[in-house]
Amino acid sequence: MRQAGLRLRRKHRTTIPDPAAAKAANLIGRDFTAAVVNTKYVDDITYLPLVGGKFLYLATVIDLASRRLVGWAIADHTLASRPRGWKTPAEASNEQLQLLQQTGVATTG
Template identity: 40%
Template sequence: MTELGLKVRYPKKFKVTTDSDHNDAISANKLDRQFTLKAPNKAWTTDITCVWTIEGWLYVAVVIDLFSRQVVGWAIDDHMRTSLCLNALQMAFWRRKSEPGRLQHSDRGSQYASIEYRIHLAIMKMEQT
């Protein structure tokens, strides 16, 4: 390999992006891993991932309907702040016209546990789990 000028590329170490070590309140897990639902728009789940692009790393927040497994809201930005998650949630809310009592499931990351995010859920009459 040296003669050909080739070098080994080692995979990068996995980077943990979920900050579960925060002082914000944690919601009870009401879904309890029961992700099979009988009707659409009863529960949504959320997550953030990072994607390498020509512009560098970008973060994608998605909101997925647990019944249909369709992405109902999304947002892309160069940061992982609460506003990224709120933009995805607001898109889903306006596209699907939220019903009172809808469950919104997420990990225990600081963005989803923040007061700002919880206020928006309360305004939308959604229950966090």
């Protein structure tokens, strides 16, 4: 790595949990299987490092039965630094999940 001019990046802590905040319920129970499409979803936020120590935040939602990407959002800010009215990737992800869980909502793909 030294010869190629590569170096390991120091881990950057982007989230500091509030110890007083309520924990989200684990509805999956580590069972990442689903027999029917549009019945079980998972989401994740990935921090993408940029030059200069900044990040992009990518939130994704995946249907566990089809293993297909259902929705995604990307932003250059987190909750603490966003302008009024903007959604974080997690909020956009949760909104997408709520829309998909409503009766009669169709998806494409």
